[in-house]
Amino acid sequence: MRAGGGAMGEGVDEAGWDVEPGDEIEPVVQAVGRLLKVCREAAGVSVPELGEAMGYGEDMIRKIERGARIPRPELLDRADTFLKAQGHLRAFTEDMKKARYPKKVRELAEMEGRAVEMSLYSNHNIHGLLQTEEYARALLRTWRPAYSPDQLERMLAGCMARKSVFDRSPAPEFSFVQEEVTLRRPVGDTMVLRRQLEHMLEVARLPFVELQVMPTARANHPGTGGRIQVLKFADGTGMGRTDGDFSGRPVSNPRQLRVLDLRYGIIRAQALTPEESLVFIEQALGEL
Template structure:
C-alpha cells in the first residue's frame, strides 16, 4: 500500500484550529520512532505506507487515521501514548465545516429540516452520498470523495443519541425520483427512508410537485433548537443565506417551515408515496 492510496490520513486545512493538535501528534510520533531506534524507511516498510507520508505526518501536515496511530503504537511500543490521540484524530479528519455542523447537530434537541434538491444528508445512504460527491464539478479527487462521504456518514450518529432528538424532515417529491447513481442506489435510498420513518422521534413528509402553493419555493430550510432554549437556523431564501439566531429571525423561518409541513403530505401519506415510488423502480 503506497502513499498514492490515501489510507494514512488527509492533509490539514490551512488555518484549521486542529492544526496544533495534529502537529503535536506528529512530533510525538517522531519522538516514539526515534526512541524505538526505528528509521523512517523502516517504519514505512513495517506500516505499508510511503516514506513521504510518514514524514508529512511527523511534520504535522497530514492528519493520521486512528488506525494508523493504533498500528504505530504497537510497532513502536509507545505504551498507548499514540493510541491516546485516536479519538482526536477521528474528529480532526473531517473538514472543519462538517465538524462544526456535527457539533450543532449533536447538541440539538429538535431539528426542522426541509430539502429541495437532494435527500437531506442525515437521511442519505453511503452509496447516495458518494454519488453526490462524485458528480461535483470540477471533479473531486478520490480521497476528497472518501473524506466527505465518511464525514457525512459520521453525522448520522445523531440517530443513536439518548435521549433522542426530535427530527422533522420534509423532502421534495423530485428528490425521491431522481436516480442519482442508478436505480439500485435510489431503491436502497428509498428503503432507508422507510426504515427511518418508523423511528418514533422522526417525522418524514413529502412535498408533492403538483402543489399550487408552496412556502418553500425559496429553497432549503434548517432550524436546530437546543436544550437551553436557544436555536440557530438558515435558509437559502432568507437573510442572504446566512445563519441566524435571534428570536425574530427564527420565528420567520419557523413560520415558513410550519407552512411547508402543512402543505406537504401527512407522514402516513408520505410513507405510502415512498412505497409507491419504490414499487415503480
C-alpha cells in the same frame, strides 16, 4: 441507524488526509506528528522502518510527522504498539477521528450533536442525514469542480459520521420534509435510488422521526426559496439556515429563527402526513 454500502474508493491513500489550510485543528495534527517522531526516535526506529511496518511509504510517514497529513486513528493505534509508546499515541485517536472530517462537516455535526429538535426541509436532494453511503457518494461525484479521490472519501466519511445522531439516547426529535422531486431523481442509478428509498422508509418508522413528502403539485408554499434547517437546543436557543435569506449563513437571532419557524410550519402543514408519505414513498419504489 447506519447507512450501508460502499467501500473506500480505489487509489485513495489510506494513511490519512491532508490538513486544510487555516483549519483550527492544524496545531493538534502538528502536535501528533511531533509526538510520533519523538516516539519513533526513542524506539530507535527509522522512518523507512516505520513506514514498512505500517504499510506506507517513507514520504507519507514524513508528511504525518511534520503535521501536513492527518493520520488515521488505526495508524496511531498500530504505531503505538509497534513503537511501545505506552498509549501516548493512542490517546489522540479520538482527536484524529474528528480531525479527519472537513471543517464545515465538523461544525455541522457539533450543532446536530447538541440539538434536541431538528426541522429539515430539502427541495433539491435527499437530506444528508437520510442518505445512504452509496447515494451520498454518487451525489458528491456530481459536484464541480470535481473532488479528488482523497477529498471525496474525506467528505463522505464526514457525512456518514453525522448519522451517529440517530444513535443518541435520548434521540433528538426529527421532522423531515422532502420535495417529491428528491424521491424521483435517480442519483447514481435506479438501484441506488431504490436502496435509498428503502432506507428512508426504515428511518421514517423510527419513533422519534416524522418524514413527510411535499408533492410537486403543491406549488404555493414558502419553500421556493430553498432548503430550510432549524435546530433547537436544550437551553432554549436555536440555529437556523435557509438558502433564500440571511446570505445562506447560520442565524441564531430569535426574530430570524421565528421567520424560519413560520415558513417551516407552513411547509409541514401543506405536505402529506407522515402516514400518507410512507405510502407515497412505497408507491415511488414500486414505479422503479
